[in-house]
Amino acid sequence: MEKDEYRQQIRTELDRVVDFWLKHSHDTEYGGFFTCIGRDGKVYDELKYVWLQGRQVWMYCRLYRTMERFRRPEILEAAKAGGAFLRNGGSGGDSWKCAFCLTRDGKAVKVQRTIFSECFYVLALDELSRVTGDVDMQAEAEQMLQQLVHWVRVDPSGLGRLRLPGDVPTSSMAVPMMLLCLVQQLMEGRGQEAEQRHGELGAWCVQQILQHVQRGGKAVLENVSAEGAELPGCQGRLQNPGHALEAGWFLLQYAAQRGDGELQRTAVDTFMELPYQQGWDQEHGGLFYFLDVDGHCPTQLEWSMKLWWPHCEALISFLMAYRRTGNPLLLHRFAQIFQYTFSHFSDAEHGEWFGYLTREGKVALDFKGGPFKGFFHVPRCLHMCELILDELLAGEGR
Amino acid sequence: MEKDEYRQQIRTELDRVVDFWLKHSHDTEYGGFFTCIGRDGKVYDELKYVWLQGRQVWMYCRLYRTMERFRRPEILEAAKAGGAFLRNGGSGGDSWKCAFCLTRDGKAVKVQRTIFSECFYVLALDELSRVTGDVDMQAEAEQMLQQLVHWVRVDPSGLGRLRLPGDVPTSSMAVPMMLLCLVQQLMEGRGQEAEQRHGELGAWCVQQILQHVQRGGKAVLENVSAEGAELPGCQGRLQNPGHALEAGWFLLQYAAQRGDGELQRTAVDTFMELPYQQGWDQEHGGLFYFLDVDGHCPTQLEWSMKLWWPHCEALISFLMAYRRTGNPLLLHRFAQIFQYTFSHFSDAEHGEWFGYLTREGKVALDFKGGPFKGFFHVPRCLHMCELILDELLAGEGR
Missing domain, CATH: 1.50.10.10 (Glycosyltransferase)
Incomplete structure (x- = not known):
């Protein structure tokens, strides 16, 4: 297959994937995104997984910001609603710790003793701030990164993990x-x-x-x-x-x-x-x-x-x-x-x-969406491959 | 197949399974049992999973106590060594909480926020006390059961789980x-x-x-x-x-x-x-x-x-x-x-x-043994089925 054929197939696939999530994942009542979505698009569980909320906000904003055909109001609005949901409900308490999983209306169900919910929170807020120009939001992303660095490089005790005698730091x-x-x-x-x-x-x-x-x-x-x-x-x-x-x-x-x-x-x-x-x-x-x-x-x-x-x-x-x-x-x-x-x-x-x-x-x-599969790896891959193929084809004069 | 053929096949299988674990799982240096055992019997990880320590002690003692052909000193000695290992290293600290996983020499690596390590601890200690006549050990099993009942029916806070607003008691x-x-x-x-x-x-x-x-x-x-x-x-x-x-x-x-x-x-x-x-x-x-x-x-x-x-x-x-x-x-x-x-x-x-x-x-x-597979379900099944077939065949006069 030639490079322009790859690009065409990838572009078509990206459009179909974006359509799927636009159509099936938006919770217009509480904001945020349904993440448990069956083969045909039907929601089979209303729990909202936080990694996937953050990732979907990031991905929508990145598509909006970097590809002309996705600069659409409905994508921006969904990203904003997702960001608002994440900021209201993402944190399990008064600390910087975010939940892993939320009820449909944003109450914490589960908190992990790791940093990943918080990482996707940073990713979402920074990319959203780039399209909205919200400087407070960008500052919050920077602050959260500092918190993450503290947990990883200085003191992990805020993550809530026990230090056990046989548990070697890895x-x-x-x-x-x-x-x-x-x-x-x-x-x-x-x-x-x-x-x-x-x-x-x-x-x-x-x-x-x-x-x-x-x-x-x-x-x-x-x-x-x-x-x-x-x-x-x-x-x-x-x-x-x-x-x-x-x-x-x-x-x-x-x-x-x-x-x-x-x-x-x-x-x-x-x-x-x-x-x-x-x-x-x-x-x-x-x-x-x-x-x-x-x-x-x-x-x-x-x-x-x-x-x-x-x-x-x-x-x-x-x-x-x-x-x-x-x-x-x-x-x-x-x-x-x-x-x-x-x-x-x-x-x-x-x-x-x-x-x-x-x-x-x-x-x-x-299923198309589950606790660990959302609107992220597939569109990120298609988005990046399309852009790289654009560069390659431009270099070849096509 | 006739009932006596089932019994014969089950009996032979039980003997082979017991032989496998007698041969490959005993840690003669630190006591207790290796639980990560490959297809051919080779230990592929020295971690000792506590559920499986307790289960193996229980199963050895039950075989020793209820089936004449397993009333062998090596089985009793291994059970005692396993019980001693469990009592020394099973608990992650000064509470009643037991670890989920230990290093080879008995240091806690992981603790679960559930009751199961402790349950298999009770099972092991009670059955071991039946073959050794150790009344203190039996009393400890009874005490641990009271602790379990407290966690389950009165107050689960000692298990270390956060109560989160969206986490409905189930x-x-x-x-x-x-x-x-x-x-x-x-x-x-x-x-x-x-x-x-x-x-x-x-x-x-x-x-x-x-x-x-x-x-x-x-x-x-x-x-x-x-x-x-x-x-x-x-x-x-x-x-x-x-x-x-x-x-x-x-x-x-x-x-x-x-x-x-x-x-x-x-x-x-x-x-x-x-x-x-x-x-x-x-x-x-x-x-x-x-x-x-x-x-x-x-x-x-x-x-x-x-x-x-x-x-x-x-x-x-x-x-x-x-x-x-x-x-x-x-x-x-x-x-x-x-x-x-x-x-x-x-x-x-x-x-x-x-x-x-x-x-x-x-x-x-x-593999034959792993984090959740040890000397338990297979021998318990074969042991119980053999005994039931004994009863059935005795009832038929065979």
């Missing part, structure tokens, strides 16, 4: 990845002043992510010790190829902004090609969800399932890497993953994508 | 089931005095379990409101056929001890035949793990997988129900489940059972 790759994502968000287009404010944190995140490269560069491991050493047992051996691939394009973007050729090579070789080689299922196609670096069976029941989001991250990674390097092998990888992804996850009948396939590629869970 | 079927199991354990063979001490709690558990029968008797739901009404959303619609089947034999045993014919009918019709009808996969065989009573797709990624333990519980239920009623349909159900279970879960090569199959019946995770 570094989960998700934390520096998430913070790097926020740094990139807050710095985008804001020049030297933002670089001064967040530059050190960005560099720290990159260094922390690189600590997960283990075994002489032959493996990316999800969990390492606080000092960056391999941990014993299943936790230490855990690999999540889709997550490594996502870190890959975070690092590549960071390297490109700074013209850091060495980091670019590490991003492509170690965070893209390596997880692809280790994570691609040679028998049935698709990326495994979890693997054990020594080949033991992971204890996660879903380890061999094929999830939508690792495939989204892989598409972004390989297309961005091709755009940066011009290496045709990377376009070939993109094409292979595109073929699997579009033929297995996309629902031709009702629109949007299935999220969860069996190892063999059969739909195992047929 | 009744999970696991809690009264577990407590009923403890009541039965502590009352067994102890006559009127134990009946006086625990009779009220047993009756309360039964009443609580029966609250999970909903929709005019046409469904057993895992979660209901504290008042026994159906809850909205996925949580309210959740069904776990294997769990209902396990409750079935708990209730049947209770009904038999009291000569309660009506409860016996409910146990068999509502907690065995109904979950079997709803939970059996007509296409591939085996019991689904989770279902949604309205036919929505459950949000648990593993909903359609076939797990070993629901099949263990189903075997006990239908054989016990046949023994109580003589209804040949129930023996037919037992035979069908036996056929699926023995041909899919049992590992002819290395012994013991696989725990996790795909919907189609292929092994998805090949």
Whole structure:
């Protein structure tokens, strides 16, 4: 397939995905978004998951701000209503801690002892402030980031986790990845002043992510010790190829902004090609969800399932890497993953994508939205791939 | 197959399963049992899961106490060492709360905000006290039960869960089931005095379990409101056929001890035949793990997988129900489940059972022990079925 054909298919798919969520997810009574949405668009649970509220606000605003055809009042209004819902109900009490899950009318149901609800809160507020010009909102996003940094780098006790004698402090790759994502968000287009404010944190995140490269560069491991050493047992051996691939394009973007050729090579070789080689299922196609670096069976029941989001991250990674390097092998990888992804996850009948396939590629869970799947990975992937293809085609004079 | 053939196959299987754990799970250095054991018996993680420590102590002692061929010193010694490990390291601090997971040398890694580690602690200590005659240990089991009752019926704050504004109090079927199991354990063979001490709690558990029968008797739901009404959303619609089947034999045993014919009918019709009808996969065989009573797709990624333990519980239920009623349909159900279970879960090569199959019946995770699978459901099922078959065959004069 040619690049303009990819672009056309991706553009059409993005339109269908946006339509699906515009049509089915808005709660016009209480604000915010329904996140549990069945195959055909019907809401099967009214709980509102906070990660997904924040992500949908961010994604609507980003589409509104960066793609002409989505600069539509209904998208902006929905994003504003989502932002208001999040600010009213997102926090479980008087602290900075946000809930993980809310009732339809915004009462906290569950709070996680992690930082991720708060991270998506920052993402939402900053991007929304960019389209509305609300400076208070932007300031709140900056303040929340400082709170997050305090929890991660100074004192985690506010997260509510017990310190137990056998519980060694560990570094989960998700934390520096998430913070790097926020740094990139807050710095985008804001020049030297933002670089001064967040530059050190960005560099720290990159260094922390690189600590997960283990075994002489032959493996990316999800969990390492606080000092960056391999941990014993299943936790230490855990690999999540889709997550490594996502870190890959975070690092590549960071390297490109700074013209850091060495980091670019590490991003492509170690965070893209390596997880692809280790994570691609040679028998049935698709990326495994979890693997054990020594080949033991992971204890996660879903380890061999094929999830939508690792495939989204892989598409972004390989297309961005091709755009940066011009290496045709990377376009070939993109094409292979595109073929699997579009033929297995996309629902031709009702629109949007299935999220969860069996190892063999059969739909195992047929809903379009659930506790961890919302309006985020699919549209972010399609949005970014469309923009990268625009650049590539512009460079070729098309 | 004839009853004596079933008994022979079950007896042989029980011997092989006991051998597997005797050979591979004992930690002779720190006491207690390794619980993460690979297909061939190799330990792949040294963490010790507390549920499984307690369950293995209980199971060893029960085999030792009730089956002549297992009255072996090595089994008793291992149970004692496991009990000592549990008493030293089981508790995460100075409270009654037990850890969920320990390091190899017994330091707490994780504590759950539920009662289950403590329940298996009671089970282990009471059964161990029966074989050793240690009255202090038995008293400790009784005291811990009182603490559990306090958390469940009086004040849950000691479990460490936040009360959030949107978090409606719910009744999970696991809690009264577990407590009923403890009541039965502590009352067994102890006559009127134990009946006086625990009779009220047993009756309360039964009443609580029966609250999970909903929709005019046409469904057993895992979660209901504290008042026994159906809850909205996925949580309210959740069904776990294997769990209902396990409750079935708990209730049947209770009904038999009291000569309660009506409860016996409910146990068999509502907690065995109904979950079997709803939970059996007509296409591939085996019991689904989770279902949604309205036919929505459950949000648990593993909903359609076939797990070993629901099949263990189903075997006990239908054989016990046949023994109580003589209804040949129930023996037919037992035979069908036996056929699926023995041909899919049992590992002819290395012994013991696989725990996790795909919907189609292929092994998805090949370890023999993991965070939730230890020396418990398989040997408990084989042990109980062997004893029931002994009774049936004795009744037939064989």
